[in-house]
Amino acid sequence: MTISTSHQEKDSTTKQHEMTRNKNLFVNFRFISWLNFFRFSAILACAIFLCVGNTTAQTKKSRVKKSAPKKQAVLNLPKVTQIDAEALKKLLKPNGKPLLINFWATWCEPCREEFPDLVKIGADYQDKIDLITISLDELSEINGDVPKFLAEVKSNSPAYLLKTTDEGEAIGLVAKDWQGGLPFTILFNADGETVYSKQGKFKTEFLRQQIEDLIQNGKKLNAFGRGRNDAVKDITEGKLILKTNEYLGRRRGLLMLVEERGIKFDYVCVDFEYIEGYNSISEKEIAQKFGDDFLLKITKAKFLNYPPQVIELTLTPK
Amino acid sequence: MKKLSFLAAAIFAFAAFVSFNNVSAKDGLAVGATMEDFKLVDASGATKSFNELKGKSGAVLVFLSVQCPVVKGYDERIVKLAAEYEAKGINVIGINSNATESADKVKTHAAETYKFPVLIDKGNVIADKLGANVTPEIYYLNEKNVLVYHGAIDNDRSGENVTINFLRDAVESNLSGKTVAKTSANAFGCSIKRAAKN
Numbered sequence: 001m002t003i004s005t006s007h008q009e010k011d012s013t014t015k016q017h018e019m020t021r022n023k024n025l026f027v028n029f030r031f032i033s034w035l036n037f038f039r040f041s042a043i044l045a046c047a048i049f050l051c052v053g054n055t056t057a058q059t060k061k062s063r064v065k066k067s068a069p070k071k072q073a074v075l076n077l078p079k080v081t082q083i084d085a086e087a088l089k090k091l092l093k094p095n096g097k098p099l100l101i102n103f104w105a106t107w108c109e110p111c112r113e114e115f116p117d118l119v120k121i122g123a124d125y126q127d128k129i130d131l132i133t134i135s136l137d138e139l140s141e142i143n144g145d146v147p148k149f150l151a152e153v154k155s156n157s158p159a160y161l162l163k164t165t166d167e168g169e170a171i172g173l174v175a176k177d178w179q180g181g182l183p184f185t186i187l188f189n190a191d192g193e194t195v196y197s198k199q200g201k202f203k204t205e206f207l208r209q210q211i212e213d214l215i216q217n218g219k220k221l222n223a224f225g226r227g228r229n230d231a232v233k234d235i236t237e238g239k240l241i242l243k244t245n246e247y248l249g250r251r252r253g254l255l256m257l258v259e260e261r262g263i264k265f266d267y268v269c270v271d272f273e274y275i276e277g278y279n280s281i282s283e284k285e286i287a288q289k290f291g292d293d294f295l296l297k298i299t300k301a302k303f304l305n306y307p308p309q310v311i312e313l314t315l316t317p318k
Numbered sequence: 319m320k321k322l323s324f325l326a327a328a329i330f331a332f333a334a335f336v337s338f339n340n341v342s343a344k345d346g347l348a349v350g351a352t353m354e355d356f357k358l359v360d361a362s363g364a365t366k367s368f369n370e371l372k373g374k375s376g377a378v379l380v381f382l383s384v385q386c387p388v389v390k391g392y393d394e395r396i397v398k399l400a401a402e403y404e405a406k407g408i409n410v411i412g413i414n415s416n417a418t419e420s421a422d423k424v425k426t427h428a429a430e431t432y433k434f435p436v437l438i439d440k441g442n443v444i445a446d447k448l449g450a451n452v453t454p455e456i457y458y459l460n461e462k463n464v465l466v467y468h469g470a471i472d473n474d475r476s477g478e479n480v481t482i483n484f485l486r487d488a489v490e491s492n493l494s495g496k497t498v499a500k501t502s503a504n505a506f507g508c509s510i511k512r513a514a515k516n
Contacts, residue, residue: 107387108508136506138476165473165481168504179451180470181509199451200509 077147080159082139085170088162091132092174094188098129098195098214103162103174103184105136106145110201111183117204118185119155121211128215131157136182139163189214346449349501353463356444358413358437361425368411368463371435375407375493376460378485381445382412382436383453384419384427386508391475392454393431399471399485400434406493408458412436415445416453417513442512452507456485458492466492470505 083091092101102118104111122131133155135146142161150159164170171180175197178184187196187210196210347353355369371377380396383389400410414424414436421438428436439445448457458467467488474480484503491498 103506105506109385110509110511165479167473167506168470171504171506178504179455180504180506181452182506183509200511 076151077143078150078155078159080135080142080146080150080161082142083134083160083162085162085164085166085173087160088134088164088170089173091134091160092188092192094190094192095130096190098190098211099188099192100129100131100211101174101186101188102131102133103136103182104133105182106141106149107137108182112149114183114201114204115149115153115155117202119153119157121204121208122155122157124208125211125215129211133157133159135159135161137161187211187214346447347457347465347468349465349468351465353448353457353459353465355463356447358439358444359421360435360437361421361428363421366435366437371409371411372459372461372463373404373407373409374461376458376466378403378408378410378489379448379457379459380410380412381450381453381455381510382414383416383508383510384414384423385416386453388475388507389454391477392471395471395477396454397432400432403489404434406489407461408489410434413439413444413450415439415442415450416511417442418511440513442510445510445512451510452505453510454507458485458488460492466498467501469503470507473503473505475506 092099100121102111102115104115106112118131118133125131133150135141137146139161146159146161162170167180171178174184175186175194178197178199181199183199183201185196185198185202185207186194187207189195195214196207198207353368355367357365357367360366368377368379378399396410403410412428412432412434424436424438437444445451450457454471456467456469456471457465460466467485469484471483471485472480473482473484482500482503484500487500488498
């Protein structure tokens, strides 16, 4: 308590000193400013001039400095290999691992936007999948904008530039349902079957899930999962995610979902939280159809695209 | 009465089947199929129908984009084709279905670049109906609104090494009563940015 009081005293004395000093400074400043206004203005002008001069000089210097690493970067640009339709055909065959291919172009803004995510995916799954990128830029950019951009995003995946006289043929080689819109991303399993493809920007989380599924199962998942044992395990752990190409609201869709998965259920309790107007299947109907293992409750369902061709469901056991 | 209700149920089931098939048709309008008339707002805000805009010998619908560099690369060729085909009774009609491009931008771009109308396909309704995915993408319809050709304009985006004029060949064959040899051709372009609907 005593210490505190003495501190308070000291504080008040210090404050008084400070106030007096500030007052003096203010008076001094006023005195100086009124008397020496022009002199100070002149000094200020000189100072500004010097500062600007310095800044300009620094900018020039930094420009010079910046240009040096650029020259260095040019030397280290990634190699981009020109391919034709024949070479493309060979590239589409996986080499013992799942294969992720991204078709892009420097002029395609969404391609540029998604590319950093692609690079990250490539790094995260480096030993588990092969990632290649195929540019549809003009051939004149093979040593220009294409490798420059790849260097910018730090892509070290094998990079190609497709040049063909028949783009339609090349597009058809890659995927039947691709119209040529960029970007286009396609994931093959190790057997060369298409697991996932997307015209337009991919959804990173969804693509990662596809890759994870593929790595864990070693082959293409059908729309309904990996079979009874895995499914039962996943359901028991409460982390089953099913993906279906069916409109879930259609009775057939949900029945197939369960049927093709190979699981027998007492019944499935359907509780769509996010799909309105499609909750058309009753517990009783499912109870009549399926067997003896689990009561499933669909707790979450959401569209992953629109029109809903892919719907993600989270199922939890009773 | 029972017969009637059975008939009604059958008609309903058939209608539902047809309707479902239309909804889920991923490929859109097939070559040889007839396109229904549609109405869209043009760049100036006026509502226009396809039938009102088409020429006496048909129309070329071209899906465009303000920003797409591939479209920019084709602009000169599209403008030239439009003038040439207009004289032949085939009107070119532009459609912009990109959700990311505002009506103002479309309006300005259309006024600066094209002499034909550019319609704004809000919610990409027509792109969905036709199955358009890329810009530029062409739908050439004859005087009866039957789809004759669908796809790319030619086989070179740069315009420097064109060896096959897909659209020109289709138009010339059709106008001279010959069978169109190539009725569709894909080419690389910009994906149409569709509106999020969920």
